[in-house]
Amino acid sequence: MSFIISTITQQDAESVSKMLHHFWGGEPVVAHDMAFNPSNLPGLKAVMDGEIIGILHYQIGDAVCEIITLASLKEGLGVGSRLLEAVEIIAQDARCRKLCLTTTNDNLHALGFYQRRGFKLTALYPGKLDQSRKIKPTIPDIGEGGIPIRDELRLEKGLENN
Numbered sequence: 175m176s177f178i179i180s181t182i183t184q185q186d187a188e189s190v191s192k193m194l195h196h197f198w199g200g201e202p203v204v205a206h207d208m209a210f211n212p213s214n215l216p217g218l219k220a221v222m223d224g225e226i227i228g229i230l231h232y233q234i235g236d237a238v239c240e241i242i243t244l245a246s247l248k249e250g251l252g253v254g255s256r257l258l259e260a261v262e263i264i265a266q267d268a269r270c271r272k273l274c275l276t277t278t279n280d281n282l283h284a285l286g287f288y289q290r291r292g293f294k295l296t297a298l299y300p301g302k303l304d305q306s307r308k309i310k311p312t313i314p315d316i317g318e319g320g321i322p323i324r325d326e327l328r329l330e331k332g333l334e335n336n
């Protein structure tokens with residue numbers, strides 16, 4: 175049950191695209207009034223038996239590392255944790271002050287997952303998904319556990335760098 179974390183390359187485009195469709199209904203990924211195209215961003219993958227089972231895309235700017243995607247096809251094996259650890263090292267090497275990300279109010283599992291790994295809630299944007307749907311109308315109305323997807327939450331983890 176072991177997997178290896180490495181950088182996403184052009185050869186991974188098809189598998190990564192399938193994962194982006196599976197988890198985000200394809201590109202773009204909309205967060206915080208912005209449309210991100212993960213296929214143009216740096217990313218990390220987790221590979222088990224030759225198959226990509228996890229992805230993480232990120233963007234580094236202004237001493238902040240923004241996590242744009244994180245997804246695991248084999249939950250509970252440590253894939254998400256190892257991808258987060260790997261991007262934290264990259265962000266520290268790039269002298270970032272913090273890791274940031276956006277999630278939605280329905281994603282209770284992710285909210286727990288990130289907070290157990292040192293992330294703190296920093297902002298709530300009630301009703302933000304109305305604006306996101308103007309950019310990407312295919313964002314579903316109902317999310318995890320039948321919860322209406324309405325709001326964005328921002329989380330951050332400070333890095334020891336600075």
Ligand SMILES: CC(C)(COP(=O)(O)OP(=O)(O)OC[C@H]1O[C@@H](n2cnc3c(N)ncnc32)[C@H](O)[C@@H]1OP(=O)(O)O)[C@@H](O)C(=O)NCCC(=O)NCCS
Nearest residue numbers: 244245246248249250251252253254255276277284287290
């Ligand atoms: C959030 C996510 C990336 C975590 O990935 P993962 O590979 O399961 O991560 P890990 O195995 O490192 O840890 C998962 C945690 O959930 C638990 N868990 C996850 N899936 C589980 C399952 N099916 N059964 C039991 N426990 C599970 C693990 O025990 C672990 O618990 P902990 O936080 O107390 O340590 C994954 O659930 C996912 O892809 N979710 C859908 C996409 C998503 O919402 N991404 C975040 C967008 S902001």
